[in-house]
Amino acid sequence: MKISNKIFALLLTLLLIVGMTACSGDNKETTDTTTDTATETSAEPKILKVQVDVEVASMDPQIATDGTSFEVMGTMVEGLYSVDAAGTPILAMAERVDKSEDGLTYTFTLRDAKWSNGTPVTANDFVFAWKRLVDPATASEYSFIADIAGFKNASAIIAGEKGVDELGVTAKDDKTLVVELAFPVSYFESLMSFNSFFPVNEAFFTEKGDLFGTSPDTLLANGPFKMSSYEPAATTIELVKNPDYWDADAINIDGIQYQVIKEAQQTMLAYQNGDLDIATLAGEQVEQFKADPEFNNVVAGYLWYISPNLTVPGLENVNLRKAIALSYDKSAIANNILKDGSIVANFAVPTLLATGPDGKDYRETAGTYYETDKAKAKEFFEMAKTELSQDTFAYTLIVEDTESAQNVAQFIQSEVQTNLPGVTITIETMPKKNRVERMQSGEFELGLTRWGPDYADPMTYLDMWTTGSPNNYGFWSNPEYDAIIQSAKDGELSLDLVARWEALKDAEAIVMDEAVILPVYQKGNAVMIKSAVDGVEFHSVGINRIYKNVTKN
Incomplete structure (x- = not known):
């Protein structure tokens, strides 16, 4: 469109007036808003940096067997229950549970929750995962734990005497999971917070096939964080806050970075340099740092x-x-x-x-x-x-x-x-x-x-x-x-x-x-934790460290 000289001159004059007003500082509200935005944009993300001394072996909940894998997986995925700071089971993916008087039937109502790809978490995600756990074709070393949990027919399925569809778990509908036990189990709810009982989305698992759990693109999260950088045997693993998590408003850090460092001196150098927030001490280091205010001694199981x-x-x-x-x-x-x-x-x-x-x-x-x-x-x-x-x-x-x-x-x-x-x-x-x-x-x-x-x-x-x-x-x-x-x-x-x-x-x-x-x-x-970090939960049973309630100043 062609603009006349008179109109062009008028526009130029208006632009000059606006520019002079903004530069003069008379418009204080505009100046303050600009400053606040700049500060907010330049703020460092709050990343919790954690040292571990062994690599993650597997990110498949029905295959993993080691504590490091359990810990990392526990930051990403929630089961029916989690545990509080005292280790008491608390509802997580389950919003409500109804128990029969004889202790043999549990009916769980799931909360409205999503996987990190936007897919709803459903009762079938648990049924699929638990059938994988007991299926002899999966060859899970933790299949025995389904029998420990008391699942009806679990031992017979593991032994190959019955089919996986006879396991005592049923998705009544998308939000209702019914679990039948062969015998009462006093610690059943505690067990349901353990990794082997984490849900798996069947469609996603089928799509990824043998690659499931080997990279950020082949992993889903329904928990506080999701994977952003990972490969098998990696020495650095990075997670970011999961905006799709049902309780995302309660998460106060932006992510977690795991660093695999096996040598004690190298670990402490990284901690002292500010490259780690949580580091485990060994040997002579314990004597050297036990008087430090950031020193913590934790009994493990x-x-x-x-x-x-x-x-x-x-x-x-x-x-x-x-x-x-x-x-x-x-x-x-x-x-x-x-x-x-x-x-x-x-x-x-x-x-x-x-x-x-x-x-x-x-x-x-x-x-x-x-x-x-x-x-x-x-x-x-x-x-x-x-x-x-x-x-x-x-x-x-x-x-x-x-x-x-x-x-x-x-x-x-x-x-x-x-x-x-x-x-x-x-x-x-x-x-x-x-x-x-x-x-x-x-x-x-x-x-x-x-x-x-x-x-x-x-x-x-x-x-x-x-x-x-x-x-x-x-x-x-x-x-x-x-x-x-x-x-x-x-x-x-x-x-x-x-x-x-x-x-x-x-x-x-x-x-x-x-x-x-x-x-x-x-x-x-013997663990060093930076004074700016609070809310790390240590547990002697199940997942050893939980970071959901961590704050970092």
């Missing part, structure tokens, strides 16, 4: 132990296993090497895990086993040599490549070789994922491993050593033990809480008497 492979010649002998179990100084490991609040483990079920019908912690009334006794270790060793007609033994101990695990392994190596002359221990280090794979396949002799509790009951440990359990790395089998555990899960013992509790102590005694595992320590965590 992880039990560290040596698992001997009973199919390896020599290790089938219980006296040789007992000799090794008694030969290393656990107090020195906890107090001189780790120094992080870890305690000596003379047991298979940790302290501060569960309270019995008597109101006491399990460990208060259970026995203790394998207190370090080097003289007794030599007695057992002499018996083993006689029984095996052999004087020398050489074994390889596999251990993950974290600094603390290697330090512990080296100390055990020295202690065993010193106190049991004739036994040679070679250490082989590898990433945790490889160590777990080797132990699962039986391609090891001795393995330094750990287990963290999935729910607040001794069964979360004792169920591991039943015949055929994927976590029974030593391939031990004892019919009496299997019978106790099965009855405590869904048999006569399950109906008598007092008798069940005592029977679980008997079961632990069998595991210890047979030296199925050689306990070392119960983990404590």
Whole structure:
């Protein structure tokens, strides 16, 4: 369109007047608004920077088995329940639950929630995920936990005796999930906050196929954060706030960055440089920083132990296993090497895990086993040599490549070789994922491993050593033990809480008497947390750290 000279001159004059008014500062409201916007735009995003010492192994909720994977996944996905700061189950994806009087039927009404692709979270997302969990074709190492939860027909489906469609879970409609149990489970609601029971969107899973869970594009979130940068074995993982989360208004940080740093000195340098908000200390660092106001000591539920492979010649002998179990100084490991609040483990079920019908912690009334006794270790060793007609033994101990695990392994190596002359221990280090794979396949002799509790009951440990359990790395089998555990899960013992509790102590005694595992320590965590950070929740059961309520100033 052509503009006349007169109109052009008038427009130019108006522009000059507006420009002079804005520059003069007379229009204070305009000036202040501009300044506020600039400040808001330039503000640094509030990113919580967290150190972990092992890589994420899997982001598939029905496949993952390790604590780091559980923690990262727990920032992204919510199940029917979560837990509060005290570890008490609270409703999450479920808005309401109705329980039958006999404790065998739970009817959940889901809240209005969306996945990060905008798709509604439905009851079928839970049904699909849980059928995947028990399906033998999935080969989930955690399939057993569906039986622990009491799902009707779970054990038969896992054994291949029934089809997955017979699992006691039904999507009555998009918002109504009905769960049928074969027997009452007192800790059922606590279990429902665990990763294996997280939902999976069937259409999305089918679309992504074998790539599911391997990148931000193949992951969905229905929780506080969603993935922005991730690949398997990545050393840095980045998440951003999920605007589609049902409780997004309660999230006070913009994202989380995980950094995999295995070496303690490098970790503290990163923390001191401001590159980390949360860092775990090890060894001498604990003494150095324990007076720091940002130092925190947290008791964890992880039990560290040596698992001997009973199919390896020599290790089938219980006296040789007992000799090794008694030969290393656990107090020195906890107090001189780790120094992080870890305690000596003379047991298979940790302290501060569960309270019995008597109101006491399990460990208060259970026995203790394998207190370090080097003289007794030599007695057992002499018996083993006689029984095996052999004087020398050489074994390889596999251990993950974290600094603390290697330090512990080296100390055990020295202690065993010193106190049991004739036994040679070679250490082989590898990433945790490889160590777990080797132990699962039986391609090891001795393995330094750990287990963290999935729910607040001794069964979360004792169920591991039943015949055929994927976590029974030593391939031990004892019919009496299997019978106790099965009855405590869904048999006569399950109906008598007092008798069940005592029977679980008997079961632990069998595991210890047979030296199925050689306990070392119960983990404590010495953690540095920047003073600007508040609201990190530590839990000894299930997901160890939860960040939903974190603030960062």
